[in-house]
Amino acid sequence: xxxxxxxxxxxxxxxxxxxxxTLHAQEFKFFDRTVQVHGFGSQGYVKTDGNNWLTMNxxxxxxxxxxxxxxxLSSPLTDKLRAGxxxxxxxxxxxxxxxxxxxxxxxxFRAKQWLGFRGGKVKTTVGLFTDTQDLDxxxxxxxxxxxxxxxxxxxxNIAHSGGDVYGRVPLAQRMGKLDYTVWSGxxxxxxxxxxxxxxQYHGTVENSYGGLQYGGDxxxxxxxxxxxxxxxxxxxxxxxxxxxAGLPNVEKTKKDFTNQFFGQYIHKNLEIDSEFKRxxxxxxxxxxxxxxxxxxxxxxxxGSYRLFKRVSxxxxxxxxxATSTFNKILDTDLPxxxxxxxxxxxxxxxxxxxxxxxxxxxxxxxxxxxxPEGLYPQQNQTFASTTNGLVMKTGFNF
Amino acid sequence: xxxKKLFSMLAALVFVASSPIFAADVKVIANPSxxxxxVSSGDIQSVFLLDKDSLGGSHVQPVLxxxxxxxxxxxxxxxxxxxxxxxxxxxxxxxxxxxxxPKSVANDAEVVAYVAKTxxxxxxxxxxxxxxxxxxxxxx
Numbered sequence: 001x002x003x004x005x006x007x008x009x010x011x012x013x014x015x016x017x018x019x020x021x022t023l024h025a026q027e028f029k030f031f032d033r034t035v036q037v038h039g040f041g042s043q044g045y046v047k048t049d050g051n052n053w054l055t056m057n058x059x060x061x062x063x064x065x066x067x068x069x070x071x072x073l074s075s076p077l078t079d080k081l082r083a084g085x086x087x088x089x090x091x092x093x094x095x096x097x098x099x100x101x102x103x104x105x106x107x108x109f110r111a112k113q114w115l116g117f118r119g120g121k122v123k124t125t126v127g128l129f130t131d132t133q134d135l136d137x138x139x140x141x142x143x144x145x146x147x148x149x150x151x152x153x154x155x156x157n158i159a160h161s162g163g164d165v166y167g168r169v170p171l172a173q174r175m176g177k178l179d180y181t182v183w184s185g186x187x188x189x190x191x192x193x194x195x196x197x198x199x200q201y202h203g204t205v206e207n208s209y210g211g212l213q214y215g216g217d218x219x220x221x222x223x224x225x226x227x228x229x230x231x232x233x234x235x236x237x238x239x240x241x242x243x244x245a246g247l248p249n250v251e252k253t254k255k256d257f258t259n260q261f262f263g264q265y266i267h268k269n270l271e272i273d274s275e276f277k278r279x280x281x282x283x284x285x286x287x288x289x290x291x292x293x294x295x296x297x298x299x300x301x302x303g304s305y306r307l308f309k310r311v312s313x314x315x316x317x318x319x320x321x322a323t324s325t326f327n328k329i330l331d332t333d334l335p336x337x338x339x340x341x342x343x344x345x346x347x348x349x350x351x352x353x354x355x356x357x358x359x360x361x362x363x364x365x366x367x368x369x370x371x372p373e374g375l376y377p378q379q380n381q382t383f384a385s386t387t388n389g390l391v392m393k394t395g396f397n398f
Numbered sequence: 399x400x401x402k403k404l405f406s407m408l409a410a411l412v413f414v415a416s417s418p419i420f421a422a423d424v425k426v427i428a429n430p431s432x433x434x435x436x437v438s439s440g441d442i443q444s445v446f447l448l449d450k451d452s453l454g455g456s457h458v459q460p461v462l463x464x465x466x467x468x469x470x471x472x473x474x475x476x477x478x479x480x481x482x483x484x485x486x487x488x489x490x491x492x493x494x495x496x497x498x499x500p501k502s503v504a505n506d507a508e509v510v511a512y513v514a515k516t517x518x519x520x521x522x523x524x525x526x527x528x529x530x531x532x533x534x535x536x537x538x
């Protein structure tokens with residue numbers, strides 16, 4: 001207990017260093033090019049009643065096993081070409097386990113406003129927040145709506161190794177602007193991610209999981225000031241290779257796609273976000289001897305408001321249902337077919353670099369279909385039908 | 399009659415004194431290397447939201463002020479964001495590798511000094527600020 005409190009205090013002290021000018025974003029010259037250095041980090045504490053959450057033992061004293069850090073370098077190489085890279089490390093209960101990863105690293109050539117190219121490991125543009133889901137400091141909430149942005153499944157579509165074609169196209173007759181991204185690449189999950197951990201409960205040890213991902217995103221900055229609407233599509237062709245009871249085990253997707261519709265309205269200090277996500281996955285399991293058809297429907301509505309210069313508040317309703325033919329979870333009205341989450345948050349910005357958040361979650365259900373949804377059998381021998389949670393987080397960025 | 403006229407003048411004075419600062423109190427300036435002399439407000443928005451890096455064929459880079467009345471007026475008129483939203487927008491680009499954080503300085507004098515010495519720099523200052531060494535862009 002002392003160790004974890006000490007860890008929290010160390011993280012808070014590190015955040016407090018952001019009072020000092022030396023922790024501002026740094027710049028230096030490298031071969032006559034300006035290189036910027038930026039970083040971020042956060043430390044959280046989670047306490048629940050009912051079930052243990054996010055692979056942590058949260059129902060006793062709570063858990064501080066919720067930490068992440070990131071550091072990036074970037075530079076414009078020419079007027080149209082830039083390069084950058086970010087490393088990221090985290091621990092979330094049994095996930096992450098402090099295995100650092102290359103978060104993104106790519107070259108970006110912007111030929112025209114309407115045509116640009118990125119190549120390397122690139123954050124994936126799907127919905128409002130896929131590419132920024134780790135960047136806690138950008139938003140009021142400590143956790144994004146988990147129905148659409150499960151923190152334990154961040155590996156699934158946060159980045160791809162491949163390329164993007166993107167651009168912004170002004171529309172005629174003052175009809176706003178369209179931003180588009182078309183992308184393709186390889187997904188490669190960390191073996192310390194939520195899906196690999198989830199499979200362990202079912203006796204499967206994955207050595208690798210990933211494959212081809214491709215998709216597109218179109219978002220319309222409408223003529224209504226502050227209103228953004230969009231749609232994303234993602235298709236993937238994945239293979240998992242590992243062992244099961246000591247013998248080789250292969251699983252493959254037969255069909256796997258996601259459609260995501262989103263809208264955002266920002267007016268002065270008010271922001272309202274809403275998304276609907278539908279994922280269908282037909283998965284061949286156990287060396288071809290079994291098949292699972294999983295159907296996921298998820299949506300949320302979130303609102304946040306900046307009350308004062310340094311204080312904001314928000315709340316959301318997050319709705320997740322998932323079925324699985326192999327696991328015989330077919331009725332989403334039952335607790336194992338859904339998680340409904342009501343959340344309320346307060347955020348205080350100590351200064352422009354350091355923030356503190358307090359968030360309450362009131363969840364119904366525990367969803368045990370083809371994908372985990374934050375509530376794992378390894379931490380819960382029996383599941384309670386409801387979970388109430390408190391999340392406290394402090395974070396810094398420079 | 400005289401009192402009515404005086405009252406009207408006083409009312410007008412109070413109205414003007416309590417009015418928020420308008421875009422007319424802000425002017426957009428550029429380094430002399432920037433060939434454009436007049437630009438659209440849409441172009442200004444695109445430059446400062448890091449979506450466009452040229453004006454009139456010249457490569458440009460924005461410089462902002464860290465705060466103050468001219469900064470707030472510029473954000474309201476041209477970018478449609480408050481400072482918190484703008485900083486969050488920039489950070490979303492920086493931390494996904496899509497842009498570098500634009501230069502920001504403390505006040506009008508530093509904006510003018512930076513724009514004067516930096517090829518392609520575009521900034522904004524209060525209308526009354528001295529613009530020695532830079533050019534003022536007409537915004538249509």
